[in-house]
Amino acid sequence: MAHQGFARQKVRNGKLLTVRVSFSEKIDGVEITGDFFVYPDEGLALVEKSVRGMDADTHRKEMSAVIATAIEKSGITLIGIDPDSIAETIRMAMQNGVASYRT
Amino acid sequence: MEWRVIGLEAHDAKTNMGIDEAVLEAVRDGHSLPTIRFYTWKPSAVSIGRFQSMRDEVNVDKCEELGIDRIRRITGGGAVYHDEHGEVTYSIIGKEGLFSNGIRESYAEVCGWIIAGLATIGISAAFSPINDITVNGKKISGNAQTRRDGVLLQHGTILYDLDVKRMFSVLNVSKEKISDKMIKNVEERVTRVLDYVDVTQDGLYEALMRGFVKGKNFSFGKLEGREEKRASELAARVYGSDEWNFSR
Numbered sequence: 306m307a308h309q310g311f312a313r314q315k316v317r318n319g320k321l322l323t324v325r326v327s328f329s330e331k332i333d334g335v336e337i338t339g340d341f342f343v344y345p346d347e348g349l350a351l352v353e354k355s356v357r358g359m360d361a362d363t364h365r366k367e368m369s370a371v372i373a374t375a376i377e378k379s380g381i382t383l384i385g386i387d388p389d390s391i392a393e394t395i396r397m398a399m400q401n402g403v404a405s406y407r408t
Numbered sequence: 409m410e411w412r413v414i415g416l417e418a419h420d421a422k423t424n425m426g427i428d429e430a431v432l433e434a435v436r437d438g439h440s441l442p443t444i445r446f447y448t449w450k451p452s453a454v455s456i457g458r459f460q461s462m463r464d465e466v467n468v469d470k471c472e473e474l475g476i477d478r479i480r481r482i483t484g485g486g487a488v489y490h491d492e493h494g495e496v497t498y499s500i501i502g503k504e505g506l507f508s509n510g511i512r513e514s515y516a517e518v519c520g521w522i523i524a525g526l527a528t529i530g531i532s533a534a535f536s537p538i539n540d541i542t543v544n545g546k547k548i549s550g551n552a553q554t555r556r557d558g559v560l561l562q563h564g565t566i567l568y569d570l571d572v573k574r575m576f577s578v579l580n581v582s583k584e585k586i587s588d589k590m591i592k593n594v595e596e597r598v599t600r601v602l603d604y605v606d607v608t609q610d611g612l613y614e615a616l617m618r619g620f621v622k623g624k625n626f627s628f629g630k631l632e633g634r635e636e637k638r639a640s641e642l643a644a645r646v647y648g649s650d651e652w653n654f655s656r
Contacts, residue, residue: 342552
């Protein structure tokens with residue numbers, strides 16, 4: 306059964322970060338939006354792609370490490386968000402998704 | 409280095425964004441000098457950052473009802489209500505080598521030009537990282553930058569006047585939040601040129617111009633024919649399209 310989740314948070318000393326996630330046993334897709342900056346522009350799609358296919362129960366720290374690796378490999382610069390805040394918001398969105406499914 | 413300065417012009421949202429990108433391409437290809445532009449938005453518009461969701465940020469129906477444009481920028485950052493008579497917008501476009509190396513440092517450099525301009529009309533402003541300018545701790549200017557193919561484009565707005573209720577009517581803030589308390593909160597966080605000095609919108613533009621050209625070799629110019637043509641194409645095919653504006 307597919308789930309949809311949504312979460313939004315203001316990153317500490319950073320920008321507003323919103324995540325929409327669809328998942329079942331694995332993460333099917335993630336959309337990241339907000340008032341942050343990504344250089345180059347295409348970098349955000351690479352970040353979204355980096356978590357696709359991960360197990361849905363992947364720990365936040367592991368997810369953060371995967372995102373950090375993708376960013377480093379592709380020479381992406383994030384301003385106002387970082388791998389930790391992205392992973393944390395994805396986890397929050399997944400928790401919200403489960404909750405809304407159960408209700 | 410010689411700069412081209414394009415004086416204050418009013419355009420609709422898709423044309424303004426089309427011009428900025430067309431100039432970026434012309435600078436990249438070596439056809440145009442690094443450029444400083446000043447513009448306003450006619451009709452008034454809401455712009456959202458490159459990575460924002462239009463439906464999350466903008467009351468699209470209200471924009472249509474009020475005849476207000478809505479558009480996605482090429483740059484990151486947040487949603488901005490650009491009142492036709494309430495602000496002056498600038499863009500600066502040049503090869504990256506013209507500016508301080510780091511992204512944060514180049515924000516500080518260009519924002520310094522705005523601060524210098526405001527100082528000429530007696531407003532003491534300060535750079536507030538990442539991308540804001542404040543007066544007495546309140547935001548008066550927001551700025552956004554992108555870098556593409558070795559070219560830096562930064563645009564931003566300097567708030568001249570502010571109609572908070574109108575701004576909230578087109579930005580997607582829940583009705584519960586559009587309370588007197590919320591409006592008061594915005595007025596505590598945001599300020600405008602008219603709070604400090606009795607100057608016209610044109611007077612603000614002239615002040616900013618002084619700050620931007622200070623110490624530069626420059627001449628006033630206009631768009632080249634190829635830039636105008638490309639800007640029209642981009643306005644029609646990209647910035648006027650739902651595919652771009654609603655891509656997130």
